[in-house]
Amino acid sequence: MPTGLFSVDAVSVTLITSTLDCRKTVILLILPFFNACTTTPVLQDSLHDPSLQQILAVYRQAVSQVYLDSRQDWHNGWVGNIRVNLGDISDKGLCYHWQQLTYDAIATTVKSLQWDAIGITINYDTLNEHNAVLVFDPEKIAKQNLLTNLVLESAYVLDPWPAGKADVYSLSDWLAMPLLRHKPAELKELHESQALSQSQAGE
Helix, strand or coil, rough: CCCCCEEEEEEEEEEEEEECCCCCCEEEEEEEECCCCCCCCCCCHHHCCCCHHHEEEEHHHHHHHHCCCCCCCEHHHHHHHHHHCCCCCCEEEEEEHHHHHHHHHHHHHHCCCEEEEEEEEEECCCCCCCEEEEECCCCCCCHHHHCCCCCCCEEEEECCCCCCCEEEEEEEHCCCCCCCCCCCCEECCCCCCHHHHHHHHHH
């Protein structure tokens, strides 16, 4: 059974047809109840880089505001995935929904501060696929070295999916989170969503 970023605690037998996490349709014979992730997010007050703090302020604001939007219902975690897949178009909260929301929110700020943001995926194209946003200072670490040189305080993962909060992880901690690792982490370029681009064009 896929466990993603969490460990199995207890199970109840259920039959659900659902799209699990990102784009895979499966039949769940067992609905797991999961413990909270054992990896602790970074305490954001301990991050002293002023540019990073500006990025995180925008990130926190974006995550808090989604819950105020009456047009959409945002969920998180594995239980949230099930709600999204059994819900309607107003339900959001799969990992790639959170990834796009995060990137759309921070992209302008990241560019203005001469930082960079890129998508990060682990277990690509499996039932455990998980997506988030990686931010880094290109003056401290080159993009091509991100996954091979895990320099402290040079790259951070913004991942609201597990707890529905604006959590931040060191890259090394985030890479260690999945209990099952079928494929190594990959980086992928992200682009602002079409809806956001149209909104900005109309301003």
